[in-house]
Amino acid sequence: MPTLTIDGKTVTVPEGATVLQACEQAGSPVPFYCYHPGLSIAGNCRICLVEVEQSPKLPIACYTPAAEGMVVHTTSDKVLKARQDVLEFLLINHPLDCPVCDQAGECWLQDYYMNYGLYNPKFDEEKVKKPKAVPIGPTVMLDAERCILCSRCVRFCDEITKTGELGIFNRGDHSEIGVAPGKELTNDYSGCTVDICPVGALTDRDFRFKCRVWYLGSTKSVCPGCSMGCNIEIHDNRERKERPHVAQGARVMRLKPRYNADVNQWWMCDAGRYGYKAIDEQRLTTVQHRNGHGHQTSTWSDALDLLASTLRRLQEARQMDRAGVILSTQLTNEDLYVAKRVAQALGIRNVAVQGPARPGRQDDFLMKADTSPNTRGAQALGLSLDAAGLFARAARGELTTLYVCGPDVIEAYGQAAADQVKNCVELFVYQGSNAGGSVQAAHLVLPAAVYAEKDGTFTNDQGRVQRIRPAFAPLGEAKPDWQIWTELAARLEVPVSFTDAAAVFADLAAREPAFKGLTYEIIGDAGALLKA
């Protein structure tokens, strides 16, 4: 545990720490481009030069081990001058096309120039011309002129995905990154190269030119794409009301991975990253009731009254075994818990949770075959995962009321089974966020909120309970599932009532042994493990 002095402050750092890490710890952060904590050290950008007493040259902080007694200066005239010099070298051949660059606003060249640059530029020669706006794969656009050749993206493809699609070709000031001729950047994590590109060289083909980054809102959440539970930020079109022209008013602009040491570190897969598009696709925004030939708009009040009265009739006839509830592993712990409690209170024993209809692709990194975020949560709540069995019973005519929250029954059980159920149950309620097979089969359609619209938690396959938060309000009349269940409970005099998801979770943690002791505070931004 070496102790160093950095800008006059004494700091003790772990064995093996670098000067750069020590500087961060001491509150004297140094700028860097090529350094990335998840990648090997390249030491090529040279912007992290610091002054170390007794050292003749200015060493780079990212590669210099922190040593006992070291005296480091990060703001001496020598360092400030060197930083300025390096920045000037980085910028001489840069096109300075910020007004038309999608990176503007989150560009480290801009940021460092404002913080450490502000020099009087000397360069007055012709710049080196390189390829611009080159699609190097389905997700990434390359502008080689903006590239500072930090090699982060190359190292990512070599060290993280081990696919090696990218290289730095030629040499000297004609060096440029790219894919080999005729090849593409197609690995499952290609979008991460855009995340780690500190400048506008690699931009996201999906996101570019949709929205200036200073109009983005940011919400901490968890990717619902699989049971890995990668931590993400939802970047939404925050000013869509004031600027309706931006991305035609679309709500989600992009997803970005959020660092979690124990889950995804800095990364996320492309399937998850671009999975946001499903959020607002064919959204169910109104309550609908089928009478006669098609669905007609109804109201929450009428619909829940209908569902409540149906259930009450079964209750009075002591036929609760003819009611069934199918939930989904897409729902939050809070949704599942409230549904479970209300069903229990009503005496509905036929409750099961449906997982994803088909397994997804799995790899040895972040992608899991279970393409839903909360299978482990459903298990921890003691819910049955045999929804197929329950649906089969419905298809055999054993149920008269089926309340499906989430799953697409046609996708999960097939058209024939769905038709059969539709014909033999008296009331088929579908509560969900997006149109799909279940809507066709349902008598009553209740619009539910998507994960990006609600507060709650998912439990990933490690048993880590992680928070999601609403990036925006539910679309149209949609409501979070747990809230719909409480409104149903109120109509049936079931005393299950909560003001918000936090209250649900507090109750859940008190009653469910696996969640004992957990609170939203403890879960925080990094999540917390279930009790074994």
Add this chain to the structure above:
Amino acid sequence: MSSTATLPSASTLEPLRPEAEQIVARYERRPAAILSVLHLVQQRLGFVSMDAEAWVADLLGISVAHVHEVVTFYTLYHRQPVGTYHLQVCANVSCMLRGGEHSLAALSKKLGIAPGQTTPDGRFTLSTVECLCACEHAPMMQVNDTYVGPLTPEIVEQAVAHPDQLSPAPLAFRGAPGLNEPVLSARFTTPGSEQIATYVRDDGYQMARKAVTELTPDQVIAEVTKANLRGLGGAGFPTGKKWAFIPKDTTQPKFLVVNADEGEPGTFKDRYLVERDPHRLLEGMIIAGYATGCRKAYIYLRGEYVRSAQILQQAIREAAEYGFLGKKIFNSAFDFEIVVHRGAGAYICGEETALLESLEGKKGFPRLKPPFPAIKGLFGCPTVINNVETLACVPALLRKGGEWFAKLGFGRTGGTRLFSLSGHVNRPGLYEASHGVTLRQLIFDHAGGIPGGRALKAVVPGGISAKILRADEIDVPMDFDSLLEAGTMAGSAGVIVMDDATCMVKALWYASKFFAHESCGQCSPCREGTGWLHKVVSRIADGHGRQEDLDYLLTVAGNMEGKTICVFADAAAWPIQSYITKFRPEFEYHVRHGRCEIET
């Protein structure tokens, strides 16, 4: 991408697989074979096609992008077919000084093509290249694998009319003036000196035998340390100390790597050692390998030195037949194997860690240090890296003793040195002399002074990276320490002489062009700075200089210094700083009048 680049398909290459696998087998790891395999492919196809890149990637188990990195980094690989005769005209300082521009213009005119083009009949491709390290033949060119020069109007004529009849440039070894007994060049003029029979006749391999069978490694290192032998590649680091750094108690294999990637413009000594006395080098390597516990050695040879490679290969075969290389050499328990590895055109690979990267099959990007190669070098193992000339000193040093060798030297440097003299001297060529010889003695006493009755203007004493000296600064001994004191460096002992008709702006233009061309591109100050400097110098040379340019050049050069992984950026800065500082009035004239005062 032109369609011709994709013509030969991978199936054309499939017959090469057995030979390629033989190459791969020489290396510890498959990717390390890439340069050699690409040479093989190019030999077959005439260039490296996209399909060939994919084939090589598959063969070596690496990604196509990384093969493409290598193909585009090294200049010897062609990505388009070239003519039957590839005329590669040197466009660096020494050749310029002796009229290289005129030879190029004459070739261009006769062939009717500009540099970079191929004649419509596909017979000739004309290129300009950076220094081929044959400055004794200046102005010169390489025609396919053969060095041709000095280029006279007759040779230019012949190159176009009968390129198949061109003769290789003759040797230009000029002796060992002032030495009673030359150490390094003793056998340069011996007929058949490259053959093992003559070397053994001249008592060769006795010292290797003695070391391996009679001495301990420590005894060898002690002798080398006593000898004050210093690294003659240019850094002057004490060789005994370097050998002693190699860990003894390691289970890892250890490697000896010979830096024969001669590339410093103005230098051509290693080629003579390799071609005229290869067994001296091999013997030095055996002794070095024994002293440091290396059982395998690589000779990293400049890619253009094709003839040198053939001579070395033959020498290695002979030595193996004699039982001097291979298993249990000299009937001892010591095994020693040598692999010749050809580079592919990249000056930076002379930097020892770039050389190791290159030898591992990557671009020549210098490594972050520490760890130093002695601890973590080739394939992550302890590695000794010595220059050819350094190792060639070792047999004589051991024969006559470290004390003798030290006494033969000058100041803190033992032994003697090979000096490459080029530019404006009457007898350009290679000289062996004492480290204490002065620059004046070399130029005027040994190389015959300045031709055409002109006066001396400037000298670069140690290869193009060394700071330039004015005519009044040449009474300096040529050893490492004296030249350092004189504000420059001994470097590779490549002495480039400029007479008073030389335009210093033009000379600097050639130097800055070289550094812009050879920067590996890894560190931002060097990658961007070398190009920037060259653009400004070009503008001044073209008559568009501005008042502030000279100070800007000095500022930019200063800003590059000391900020990069290796010293290339510093080396690129030194010519700028020294030429402008020492010849400022001439540069100012250029800026003011838009032309050279020399030409008026």
